[in-house]
Amino acid sequence: DVKVTQSSRYLVKRTGEKVFLECVQDMDHENMFWYRQDPGLGLRLIYFSYDVKMKEKGDIPEGYSVSREKKERFSLILESASTNQTSMYLCASSLGARYSSSYNSPLHFGNGTRLTVT
């Protein structure tokens, strides 16, 4: 089974702090994604990556950055945390485009990090 591990289940940070959310997957997936989940808004894509050192902006990248130095690890960075970034953050991975079945392969999600910024 694919395992996507998010390093923290709960985090409490102060406004202005730099925050790192870590995600590791163990199935050699090329694609990795960061979403935030808010009530009534569903899942919104922040950033994604199709390969090491590659990144693409999603729908709501403002206030965030990412790092992908190794294939298995995808980090989300809040440069200066603000209260409106209080949310559930979900990491996911999937097969890359070199596999013909990748376009219909499902995402595998971590259990999420619930971040509170005070």
Next chain:
Amino acid sequence: AQSVAQPEDQVNVAEGNPLTVKCTYSVSGNPYLFWYVQYPNRGLQFLLKYITGDNLVKGSYGFEAEFNKSQTSFHLKKPSALVSDSALYFCAVRDWNSGNTPLVFGKGTRLSVIA
């Protein structure tokens, strides 16, 4: 552009009754369609997908979904609901023609199964 709509924020059903969670989509070409479930304090889990072929797709935990191209729908169904099915359900879509672009998710439907 791709989009997906889940018209109901909440669905309530009695245990043992059939359940339906609705999803409609919009793509320019043909769709890949997915259903995911989220239990409390967990990430999303894959339930089933439609690629092509048979319009009735069977998935995990006794769930199935029916693809209807003319109505652009992909409703999730189960013949007999369990209390343990209570969760948040997400529909997602990707257009065949969009390549390896990320899935687009609906806003989710909360299912409550009442004993």
